[in-house]
Amino acid sequence: MxxxxxxxxxxxxxxxxxxxxxxxxxxxxxxxxxxxxxxxxxxxxxxxxxxxxxxxxxxxxxxxxxxxxxxxxxxxxxxxxxxxxxxxxxxxxxxxxxxxxxxxxxxxxxxxxxxxxxxxxxxxxxxxxxxxPTQGLLDLFTIWQHKQQFDDLKVTIIGDIKHSRVANSLIDGLQLMQTKEVVVYGPDALIPEQLNALKASNMKSALCDADVVVMLRIQKERLPKDTHVDFSQWHQQYGLNSENLKAAKANAIVMHPGPMNRGIEITDRVADGEQSVILQQxxxxxxxxxxxxxxxxxx
The missing domain is CATH 3.40.50.1370 (Aspartate/ornithine carbamoyltransferase)
Known part of the structure; x- marks a missing residue:
């Protein structure tokens, strides 16, 4: 290499x-x-x-x-x-x-x-x-430490997928590792067309029975000026909190590549909770x- x-x-x-x-x-x-x-x-x-x-x-x-x-x-x-x-x-x-x-x-x-x-x-x-790629590899390594395999996992990635190099590398890496199911969720304007087949219809279905939940920040510095997204409602629609996390498996891990916008894509309680592996990342x-x-x- x-x-x-x-x-x-x-x-x-x-x-x-x-x-x-x-x-x-x-x-x-x-x-x-x-x-x-x-x-x-x-x-x-x-x-x-x-x-x-x-x-x-x-x-x-x-x-x-x-x-x-x-x-x-x-x-x-x-x-x-x-x-x-x-x-x-x-x-x-x-x-x-x-x-x-x-x-x-x-x-x-x-x-x-x-x-x-x-x-x-x-x-x-x-x-x-x-x-x-190095972020993708460290994320895969973190998942491996907790799950020891990929072929029976559901990995959910939520947020601004379209402008996230982290999401691109992670999705590519998960496919290389033959992950059973990869799901993405976010506003339609922030999901690239080539990933529409992976897109969940709502937050509940995105999180349902997930083994790994990866939250992403909004890439505001990369968004076109004509992007139609109501950021004031972001947390209500796409944020992870302790209540909607219950839809995932009880032993699901929560990840975030940082920097986190607490109260927007993730709450303090989840970011600092027992399921969070963010500092391990x-x-x-x-x-x-x-x-x-x-x-x-x-x-």
């Missing part, structure tokens, strides 16, 4: 190997894993704001002994008129081992791979509304990114 730009580039067996690697890392002392990749280097190119993703990548690199440099894009040459291609080629001349890239343009990481070839690994840390973000970076640098 030289690059990771799209979760669909992986196989089920590779994903299971990444799960095993993350479990091994979890059981290892940080002092030990820091000796795995001394002398390796990574550059994090984040052209969009990020808190948890950037921090988890930085920690993942540090805990593997990888020197990581996070580029402050606000002060980079792209703000002076330099193209992203020239920025990447300039940085690549410094001979890093990995680029970790987040950008608002769909498929930009694939372009970067074309520009630099196989010389340096590229990890997609989010591109527009297209893909967020955050912990798994570091572990799964360690597993991915380790696999890429091993080759």
């Amino acid at each position: 030289k690059h990771l730009t799209d979760i669909k580039s992986l196989s089920k067996s590779t994903i299971l190997e990444l799960f095993a690697s993350a479990e091994k890392i979890s059981a290892s002392d940080i002092t030990a894993t820091k000796k795995w990749h001394p002398g390796k280097s990574a550059i994090a190119l984040f052209f969009e704001n990020s808190t948890r993703t950037l921090a988890s990548f930085q920690l993942a690199c540090q805990r593997l002994g990888v020197d990581v440099t996070a580029l402050n894009v606000a002060h980079s040459s792209t703000q002076k008129g330099e193209t992203i291609k020239d920025t990447v080629l300039t940085l690549n001349a410094m001979q890093p081992d990995l680029f970790i890239v987040r950008h608002h343009e769909n498929h930009i990481q694939d372009k970067i791979v074309d520009w630099i070839g196989q010389e340096t690994g590229v990890i997609n840390a989010g591109d527009g509304s297209h893909q967020h 955050v912990r798994n973000g570091v572990l799964m990114r360690q597993a991915i970076i380790h696999r890429m640098l091993e080759l």
Whole structure:
């Protein structure tokens, strides 16, 4: 695995190997894993704001002994008129081992791979509304920890599906893992046409007998101005609370990639409740990114 730009580039067996690697890392002392990749280097190119993703990548690199440099894009040459291609080629001349890239343009990481070839690994840390493969993998890993299988699960994803790279990667990953049933629910305007076959007719049917419930925030920064959605009624129609969660299975887990808008897509009681695995997702973000970076640098 030289690059990771799209979760669909992986196989089920590779994903299971990444799960095993993350479990091994979890059981290892940080002092030990820091000796795995001394002398390796990574550059994090984040052209969009990020808190948890950037921090988890930085920690993942540090805990593997990888020197990581996070580029402050606000002060980079792209703000002076330099193209992203020239920025990447300039940085690549410094001979890093990995680029970790987040950008608002769909498929930009694939372009970067074309520009630099196989010389340096590229990890997609989010591109527009297209893909967020490391988030998809950590979400799959979290489900695996609780359910140990996918072929008998109902996974429900609720919210702004159309503009969510998290939803795209998770749905692709769930299909790769041969999940029994994947259901999406949200306003018609926020469900892409290609997923209409997965769309529930109402909140109750979306949640009925679900094993996993994934809540998504509204991607307001990506919505077209002519989007017809009444956001003032969002929680009443699409929010998860302790009452409607009862429709799911008693042992269902509740997930959210963050950042959460409490009181809009999820209530405090659910977000902080016994069924919530949201903080576990955050912990798994570091572990799964360690597993991915380790696999890429091993080759």
